[in-house]
Amino acid sequence: MAPVLDTGRPAHPLHSKPVFWGNQRFNMKNPISLRGIMPEKLDIKTVRIEKPDEINFILGQSHFIKTVEDIAEAVVGSVPGAKFGLAFCESSGECLIRVEGNDDELKILATKNALALGAGHSFILFLRNCFPINVLNAVKNIQEVCSIYCATANPAEVIIAESPAGRGIVGVIDGAKPKGVEGADGIAWRKGLLRKFGYKRG
Secondary structure, three states: OEEEOOOEOOOOOOOOEEEEEEEEEEEOOOOOOEOOOHHHHHEEEEEEEOOOOOOEEEEEEEEEHHHHHHHHHHHHHOOOOOOOEEEEEOOOOOOEEEEEEEHHHHHHHHHHHHHHHHOOOOEEEEOOOHHHHHHHHHHHHOOEEEEEEEEEOEEEEEEEEEOOOEEEEEEEOOOOOOOOOHHHHHHHHHHHHHHOOOOOOO
């Protein structure tokens, strides 16, 4: 008979080798209690990013309150005329939404979306008069930035996992799913668009 974990579900028969959690060794032939390790309740939901169609945003995760000023400096250092609003979800201490920016409308937009997301150490940066491609490397190179989930102007939904401990970002649904594969006309259009924007020469 297959070994049974203390979750009420049978374990896979191949799981007969010892399992290690840190320095602890578990023998899969005997029941293992996962209580206290796995959350008793985990809800998955989606949160739609609310914004005007033309506004780009960057969604990411960092690990330190210093993020707020560092991202602001990265944006204005990369594109001096850029307008932006940034909100960072503090996940310890007072657990406040920390806000920075030079455009009141974008600051309000960032705050509203950060409150809806509520994911610890996440940040959302809304941009005007520049594009994510202009600032993304500068943001990614900030010491305390851990990851970037998306950089887009598309309609987007953020997949959120929530447990009694808090909220985290699982992933992002960025825009629509593919409708097909590009052909010769599509290739010509793509290359022409990049040259029209000035990203490619010739």
